[in-house]
Amino acid sequence: MEAELAALAASGATTLMALMVSESWEQAKGRLTRFLARRRSDEESVGELQLSSEELSRARAEGDAVASADIEDRWQRRLLDVLHADPDAAAELRGLLAELGDLLPRTVGSGRLAEMAGRRVAADEMAAAVGHGQRR
Template structure:
């Protein structure tokens, strides 16, 4: 069970730090603070989260990966302590992470990589997923190589 709580703390800290530098942080901050405060002083927790976010943004601007890792480690340790102290916190954290994590690809998206090679292209190259009604060039005009072959 200890390994499961540690993995949950790692996942939680990673998500928390990711949220701190995202546009959704303002909405997430108070919910995260409630989780950490556990009925205690939520304002103090909000102040700590704000301080960590400012340090994280400064570390990002300075390209200081070590400082960013230190902030994540600090919150990972705090998460682990909360999880060890309160058995109900694990389910609460899982639920909170599910709500706050960015949406996961549902498998309907398509990843495309196209490469055009092999010589000269004598016409347009179109990349995409769905096309209909495409027309290129002048209507009724037959390319020379097709006109000669058709005669």
């Protein structure tokens, strides 16, 4: 169970990072805020997401892959904390990732690479990470 939660948190963090640098960020931010607000206020969650988005934009502009990875790691830990604190959060996060995955740009062909969150990820790996084609 722990490995499954860790994988879900990692998928969530990867998706979150990809959305932060996409044109769909504002649309996704509201949905993510509602999910994160289960343990904090909406205002705290919005502030946390906005700060991370600004940090990621700065890191990408400066070509700082280490800072980008640090932001993703922080979100993975944050999501894992939510999953540990609330048993119902896993199902909700899976559904949210499937929904938010539809906001991400598609890359044609499983061998092509899409740049996401400051690193290169195989398109088929990203689709699996956000749950396309695989619902648990």
